[in-house]
Amino acid sequence: MSSEELRVKSAGTMFDVVDAIKELDEPTVTNIAEHIGVPKSTAHDHLTTLTDLDLAVADADGYRIGARFLEYGGYARENMPVFRVARPVVKRLATETGEHANLGMEEHGLAVFLYKSKGEDAVTIDTHSGMRVPVHTTAMGKAILAHHSREYVEAIVGEHGLPRINENTITDRETLYEEFERIRERGYATDDGERVDGMRCVAAPIFDENDDVLAAVSVSGPASRMHDDRLKNDLPQRVKSAANVIEVNLKYS
Amino acid sequence: MSSEELRVKSAGTMFDVVDAIKELDEPTVTNIAEHIGVPKSTAHDHLTTLTDLDLAVADADGYRIGARFLEYGGYARENMPVFRVARPVVKRLATETGEHANLGMEEHGLAVFLYKSKGEDAVTIDTHSGMRVPVHTTAMGKAILAHHSREYVEAIVGEHGLPRINENTITDRETLYEEFERIRERGYATDDGERVDGMRCVAAPIFDENDDVLAAVSVSGPASRMHDDRLKNDLPQRVKSAANVIEVNLKYS
DNA sequence: TCTGGCGTTGGGTAATACCGAATGATTAAT
DNA sequence: ATTAATCATTCGGTATTACCCAACGCCAGA
Numbered sequence: 001m002s003s004e005e006l007r008v009k010s011a012g013t014m015f016d017v018v019d020a021i022k023e024l025d026e027p028t029v030t031n032i033a034e035h036i037g038v039p040k041s042t043a044h045d046h047l048t049t050l051t052d053l054d055l056a057v058a059d060a061d062g063y064r065i066g067a068r069f070l071e072y073g074g075y076a077r078e079n080m081p082v083f084r085v086a087r088p089v090v091k092r093l094a095t096e097t098g099e100h101a102n103l104g105m106e107e108h109g110l111a112v113f114l115y116k117s118k119g120e121d122a123v124t125i126d127t128h129s130g131m132r133v134p135v136h137t138t139a140m141g142k143a144i145l146a147h148h149s150r151e152y153v154e155a156i157v158g159e160h161g162l163p164r165i166n167e168n169t170i171t172d173r174e175t176l177y178e179e180f181e182r183i184r185e186r187g188y189a190t191d192d193g194e195r196v197d198g199m200r201c202v203a204a205p206i207f208d209e210n211d212d213v214l215a216a217v218s219v220s221g222p223a224s225r226m227h228d229d230r231l232k233n234d235l236p237q238r239v240k241s242a243a244n245v246i247e248v249n250l251k252y253s
Numbered sequence: 254m255s256s257e258e259l260r261v262k263s264a265g266t267m268f269d270v271v272d273a274i275k276e277l278d279e280p281t282v283t284n285i286a287e288h289i290g291v292p293k294s295t296a297h298d299h300l301t302t303l304t305d306l307d308l309a310v311a312d313a314d315g316y317r318i319g320a321r322f323l324e325y326g327g328y329a330r331e332n333m334p335v336f337r338v339a340r341p342v343v344k345r346l347a348t349e350t351g352e353h354a355n356l357g358m359e360e361h362g363l364a365v366f367l368y369k370s371k372g373e374d375a376v377t378i379d380t381h382s383g384m385r386v387p388v389h390t391t392a393m394g395k396a397i398l399a400h401h402s403r404e405y406v407e408a409i410v411g412e413h414g415l416p417r418i419n420e421n422t423i424t425d426r427e428t429l430y431e432e433f434e435r436i437r438e439r440g441y442a443t444d445d446g447e448r449v450d451g452m453r454c455v456a457a458p459i460f461d462e463n464d465d466v467l468a469a470v471s472v473s474g475p476a477s478r479m480h481d482d483r484l485k486n487d488l489p490q491r492v493k494s495a496a497n498v499i500e501v502n503l504k505y506s
Numbered sequence: 507t508c509t510g511g512c513g514t515t516g517g518g519t520a521a522t523a524c525c526g527a528a529t530g531a532t533t534a535a536t
Numbered sequence: 537a538t539t540a541a542t543c544a545t546t547c548g549g550t551a552t553t554a555c556c557c558a559a560c561g562c563c564a565g566a
Binding site for chain 2: 553
């Protein structure tokens, strides 16, 4: 997990513990110790430390992640200019389309959901704000990567690869680069069930004043409602327009 | 800052660094080192580690908190049963009142905003989800504390005190306990500009099946609109009803 | 070219993260 | 009531490392 050589090594095990809490769902000390392969006492050391720092909480059934992470997360988000500006626009996009509208960015080679707004008809969906997914499996991620240099993309692919999530995932480098070209031509990206079966998304990139891509907005919904015409005409127009509004507002903020 | 004796001491300095990033707004290595009183090299060690772990990002102007915190925060929130159930109810409360509606809980002696929904007329407000504030300065915090044992409250006050935020803050133990009694009688708590001048809030506690208090819902708005009648009749009723709906839904989930 | 401020690197050492083993605490089973 | 089993917790030794100092390299601006 934390195989890389970290300068402060204990931080690696500490976040192995945090990840274990996340993955195991209300685990006990012993559970965690076994999961990450350390003695109980070590896990205990880290868990008490995390608890003292308000980063974990010992509940009746086991440990859970502390609300202090919410504070840091909220702060991280609130301090991104693009988030402040984009939030109302994304919200409106959700209202207008009735589907889920999202704001996302790329960080450390992963696509991060910064904000999600739920439209009237939106189906339940597995994403939540803060969630991180492989870039190549989302319309947002592809919209962003398409506007980065080839070296930039290669570095990410080199580190994370192109893992297959389901049968529609693009796992071939060349196919991906061809898709990027189409995305640049059309000005928007799509995801046709490439991460979640039956879900289709449309995304448009957001640029800063130097034409560097900052983030992306997207709309996602079930294939039953996201028929071809809507996916290729109405929604791209709306999503691109939303991205444009965000860009303009960014310039004057 | 991290004066307590931690089992994993380096975690203390690590989160001193994280807090420094938060407080200083895009600081450099040197800024951070000075702020927390360690050599540059130490700050650098922690910052590179944080960056390797995706917990911090080196931007053009300096460091900022990484989006991985968003992931943990989102996860912490999504895994609280009360949050899932309460979200739609709080959203509706915001729509109906036109003001800000909030969901909050107490953790480690601080009030945590879990969710905030913005009504039509809502003014800009300094809170954001994940934010933590002294319990005694919010209606939500008081609604929760009023239904805890005296020892529980004493422990919190002993650790955090009753810091004065503005001229309306309750800083006297006895005054606070008297207010708690009133809160228990009426079934709701108020905040009359005790944290932010000119802001008034109404909050109601949410109980679990054992009548232990879990969280609280609140509505907050500018004093100009939150006149006495609304503050003491209409809103308490709405907030209490919302809390009740959440309680019922919690039982069957 | 020089100077000042920055981030970065490397290595020594005092401090500690990690571990094994023993001890409590709790619950279930006999 | 007694035992057994499983959990969290405590404690102290030691190999490891977090921390620091000092030196270096880099870039602007003078």
